[in-house]
Amino acid sequence: MSNLNTTASKGGILSRLIKWLRSGKGQRCIIMITFMTVPLLLLIGFTYLPFFKMFEFSFFNMKYIGERKFIGLDNYRDVLADKEVMNSLMLAVYYLIGSFIQLALALYFATMLSFKTKGGSFFKGTIFFPYLISGIAMGFIFKFFYTRGFVFDTVLTRLGFELENLPYWLRDKGINNVSLVATSVWKYMGQNMVLFIGAIMSVDKELYESASLDGANRWHQFRYIILPSISTIIVLNMILSITGSLSAFEPPYVITGGTRGTATFFLLMHNMAHRHQKVGKASAMALILFSLIIIVTIAQKLIFKYVFSDSNEDVSKKTARMLRKQRAKEAMR
């Protein structure tokens, strides 16, 4: 009897389950599970799990294989006392200055190319194309470019410099980091420029027309129309370049391998992990970098909350409204 009862209730559960699955709510549930499982698994498996493991590893003295020993905060202490690490943080300043120059150049050329220019799309294309060259190809190109007596030296000697007076671009410690930063500017300036052009293009065309009718010159147009309407994206890029310069990696990795004082923080960490197999110390470095990035990001959020609190509203529209009001006032007079 009792057996029969349970099977009956089981059947009941099953049929109720099927009914529920066919209902709207059940359908919703099924599609949510099937559509989200894989992306979430990938996210957890390859981003969050490694991240938490890294946190754990940073407290151990360990290699990839073999025993590990808990050493508390020693890894962090070692990293912060390391002279090479301090040097690499100084290098971040080079990259930061480089990226500010890059943003300024990008803004200059973006403004120029947003207006009618002969051969505009050709110039845009050639300035942008370096962004599509892979890091490793770029490494070879610039090793070749900077080699003694090769491309760069040839151009400079044609301009009247003496070869003997020129430094070894990748070897001399005074200049090699500047050479590397220049390659990074070379690669990413065009990409920034395209972003800025996109932002400038989204500014209401009417604004330029009415402004030039009012006798505004190009500088006025730039200062009072373009700059305010794209200030958000400029500031965002400036902040991003702080994190970018902290995690600069590609130029030294592909061109110098980090020799002769060109090792950035990221490169040191890479060597620590994969060449010296000091997994614990490398993890500690990664977490220090991560906390720096978090600090910068929080600063960015605060800046945008308090300085650009009206950034949600399209600035160009606001300016347009202001202009219209002014004109109406003038008409009244």
Added chain:
Amino acid sequence: MTFSQRALYILRTFIKYISLVLITFISILPTVSTVITAFKTEEEYTSTNVMTPPNSWVYFKNFVTAWKDANMGLAFLNTFIILVFVLIGSIMFGAMLAYILSRFKFRGNEFIRNLFLFATLIPGIATQVTVYQIMHSMKLINTLQGYIILMMGTDVISIYIFIQFFENISVSLDESAIIDGCTYYGVFFKILFPLLKPAIITCMILKGVSTYNEYYMSNLYLQNKSIFVTVSTSLYTFTGPYGNQYNYICAGVIITILPALIIFILCQKQIYSGLTQGAVKG
């Protein structure tokens, strides 16, 4: 226009074009110099200056040697396979997740969005120390599928592009289809997915470029370079035995750049707009 205004206008135009020509020269000089060198015979390469044009612009021996020695046929095949799977996978999963996050209100929706957003702050290359261990324990090192799964991983930018796109498609479209007896799967695959075409193209370009150029992880996870060589790691062949024989190296570099150049010339507009869209939220 008065005289001084005209003079100012001419001066400004002059500065404008001079600076444009100068920056274009700087942008193409490194690449052009590799093209010049790629066409030189070994003898020419050692005897002439790097900027002297080659005797013949149809001397292709360097390209042939580079192609063979770096095993580039296999490299292009592997990269093609990787591209196909990574693009299909990341676009499907990205669109599916974006569909759920933009169309379904449920507890945890905001949390999942933040989870993806926060992941962008974790420096990717830094976590490779532990990702390597995970890949090792799953026996995925030195396999194409392992690398493909890793590259499909979390592509936050495409998820955001899709979410933005979904939010611009009217919900009434879904609702009327549901009333007509369509399932949620039907709504997604038959109605919404075809509408996503512009967003899909954007994501394909962004992801395609980054996958084609990716070399750090392929170097780390596809160590057996005689089988799993990709376009970017094939260039590594030139670091050892070739040393300073830049005529071969440059030919190899040009071969890898050429597909990117062709795609760029063909879809310039889409690449620009893709980048601009990807940067808004990313």
